[in-house]
Amino acid sequence: MSKFQDPNFFKVETLTKNFGGFTAVSELSFKLPRGEIMGLVGPNGAGKTTVFNLVTGFLKPSKGRIIFKDKEITYLKPHEIAREGLVRTFQLNKIFSSLSVEENIRIGCYGYEKGGLMRFLFNPPKNERDNIEEAANKILDLIGLKGLRKKIAADLSYGDHKRLGIGISLGAKPNLLLLDEPFAGMNPVETQKCMDILRRIVEQGITILLIDHDMRAVMGICGSILVLNFGKKIAEGRPEEIRENPEVVTTYLGSIRVA
Amino acid sequence: MILFRNKIFWVSLAIALSIILPLIIKKPYIHHMLVLIGINIIVVLSLDMILGHVGLVSLGHAGFMGIGGYTCALLVMNWKFPFLLGLFGGMLTSSAFGLLIGYPSLRLKGHYFVIITFIMGIVLTLFFTNLVSITNGPMGLPNIPSAKIKVGDILFINFNTKIKYYYLILTFIFIVIYIKHRFYYSRMGRGLLAIREDEDLGKSIGINTHLLKVIAFVISTAFTGMAGGLFAHYVKSIAPDSFTFIPSFYFFVMNLVGGSGTILGPIIGSSLLTTTDELSQLYFQPAWARILFGVFLIVFIIYVPMGIMGLVKKLFSKEKYE
Numbered sequence: 001m002s003k004f005q006d007p008n009f010f011k012v013e014t015l016t017k018n019f020g021g022f023t024a025v026s027e028l029s030f031k032l033p034r035g036e037i038m039g040l041v042g043p044n045g046a047g048k049t050t051v052f053n054l055v056t057g058f059l060k061p062s063k064g065r066i067i068f069k070d071k072e073i074t075y076l077k078p079h080e081i082a083r084e085g086l087v088r089t090f091q092l093n094k095i096f097s098s099l100s101v102e103e104n105i106r107i108g109c110y111g112y113e114k115g116g117l118m119r120f121l122f123n124p125p126k127n128e129r130d131n132i133e134e135a136a137n138k139i140l141d142l143i144g145l146k147g148l149r150k151k152i153a154a155d156l157s158y159g160d161h162k163r164l165g166i167g168i169s170l171g172a173k174p175n176l177l178l179l180d181e182p183f184a185g186m187n188p189v190e191t192q193k194c195m196d197i198l199r200r201i202v203e204q205g206i207t208i209l210l211i212d213h214d215m216r217a218v219m220g221i222c223g224s225i226l227v228l229n230f231g232k233k234i235a236e237g238r239p240e241e242i243r244e245n246p247e248v249v250t251t252y253l254g255s256i257r258v259a
Numbered sequence: 260m261i262l263f264r265n266k267i268f269w270v271s272l273a274i275a276l277s278i279i280l281p282l283i284i285k286k287p288y289i290h291h292m293l294v295l296i297g298i299n300i301i302v303v304l305s306l307d308m309i310l311g312h313v314g315l316v317s318l319g320h321a322g323f324m325g326i327g328g329y330t331c332a333l334l335v336m337n338w339k340f341p342f343l344l345g346l347f348g349g350m351l352t353s354s355a356f357g358l359l360i361g362y363p364s365l366r367l368k369g370h371y372f373v374i375i376t377f378i379m380g381i382v383l384t385l386f387f388t389n390l391v392s393i394t395n396g397p398m399g400l401p402n403i404p405s406a407k408i409k410v411g412d413i414l415f416i417n418f419n420t421k422i423k424y425y426y427l428i429l430t431f432i433f434i435v436i437y438i439k440h441r442f443y444y445s446r447m448g449r450g451l452l453a454i455r456e457d458e459d460l461g462k463s464i465g466i467n468t469h470l471l472k473v474i475a476f477v478i479s480t481a482f483t484g485m486a487g488g489l490f491a492h493y494v495k496s497i498a499p500d501s502f503t504f505i506p507s508f509y510f511f512v513m514n515l516v517g518g519s520g521t522i523l524g525p526i527i528g529s530s531l532l533t534t535t536d537e538l539s540q541l542y543f544q545p546a547w548a549r550i551l552f553g554v555f556l557i558v559f560i561i562y563v564p565m566g567i568m569g570l571v572k573k574l575f576s577k578e579k580y581e
Binding site for chain 2: 090107123
């Protein structure tokens with residue numbers, strides 16, 4: 001992997017967020033090399049989702065810097081950050097529930113569309129429309145929902161629901177994808193399916209940072225893992241190292257040995 | 260029976276009907292009603308760009324209609340602008356106010372936005388009443404000339420009869436319907452749909468949600484202003500009480516009853532409620548009309564929250580799946 005070619009692909013420096021007197025995230029620093037899958041784990045309330053909200057502009061940090069592709073994105077607005085190529089999904093999976101699967105992906109492909117007065121008043125040229133169709137079909141193929149394209153999103157099963165959420169975010173042309181609990185509530189088969197999809201996403205050159213509690217899946221898919229507790233980083237390293245780390249075992253993993 | 264499922268068939272039928280309707284029914288009173296319905300259709304279609312597409316209720320649209328009406332009438336009367344240019348001026352002024360009010364207030368959600376637009380509607384009415392040097396105050400502007408369109412020596416139309424004015428309004432309705440149609444099939448339309456469904460998800464995929472809402476509001480207020488100009492040149496005298504909170508509320512009810520987020524809904528709602536209003540003023544006391552509006556609203560909110568079009572869609576989709 002091109003680990004050392006791009007030191008400023010994604011870098012978080014001394015990121016801190018205070019809610020009143022409560023420090024949700026404290027002095028967090030880490031780097032994520034391009035093309036890797038990193039896991040962000042920790043007990044409930046450790047500040048994982050807050051990190052996502054800070055990085056994607058949904059919350060403003062109290063302190064610290066976020067560098068993405070050599071550019072500081074700390075104080076950009078959510079949509080600006082998304083357009084830079086840093087796209088997230090949500091913990092309580094958000095989709096456009098009253099629309100069909102196809103329409104969900106079609107709206108997700110906003111990053112492929114061009115605006116302007118002429119494109120508002122008249123249909124854009126056919127090749128542009130075809131490109132978007134093609135992109136949408138590719139995403140549907142990737143997340144394996146091609147057969148359900150006409151179904152209303154609210155009627156999907158839980159696993160399909162989650163994968164649709166990932167599909168929508170893929171339409172925004174991400175370079176770095178932040179997935180908030182992609183495996184939560186999935187049965188082992190669905191988890192396996194979802195892991196395969198994530199591997200295929202990474203093959204396309206997209207980097208992934210994910211939060212999850214399914215340690216078996218996280219250990220299986222992530223190249224490195226970062227452990228948070230009470231907003232502080234308590235460990236960072238390869239899955240094997242994390243598994244043996246005594247502090248992680250006591251605060252989070254418990255005595256149960258995982259895969 | 261395929262014919263009845265065909266959208267193009269129904270659209271062409273509706274267009275044909277709207278063109279020949281005033282020729283079949285020759286009563287001037289009906290023509291008058293058709294023109295009023297037409298003006299209301301333009302306003303409600305514009306209102307639906309906010310209510311249906313963004314999902315926010317505006318209770319100040321009559322105020323914007325007033326801005327358009329006053330600007331257009333004053334430009335034509337005092338500055339000798341040609342009618343179409345005056346109408347454009349009305350649209351521009353109305354949309355400028357739309358931008359001024361929409362930019363800060365569209366950051367608000369739900370009830371707060373309703374309150375802001377409600378207050379703005381009242382403030383605008385106060386302007387019309389109290390800026391006597393410009394608007395002539397509560398006396399209103401009398402003697403607005405009839406609409407005339409003149410293109411060089413080739414074309415000159417004086418829209419001085421009801422039937423001619425009906426066709427002028429119809430042309431503008433078609434323009435607004437086209438713009439409304441593009442609200443479904445453009446990038447902005449898809450962005451607005453995303454906002455209505457889930458604003459945070461929209462932001463997360465790179466949609467500048469605030470900008471899109473402001474643009475939609477500006478377009479909406481522009482066409483409402485245009486309707487105001489058309490109204491002024493039809494009734495030939497306007498006063499502040501044509502643009503108070505009450506008509507704003509009526510437009511909202513019309514939109515709700517017809518069905519928001521559709522093209523046919525505002526048309527049905529305006530036609531139905533304008534007719535009811537006019538007939539009740541003719542045959543009962545006007546107060547009855549107001550009560551009827553209230554009853555309509557309560558019944559619809561409870562039993563048919565998606566409006567008549569929502570009901571029609573539901574019936575059709577039942578046929579499809581059962």
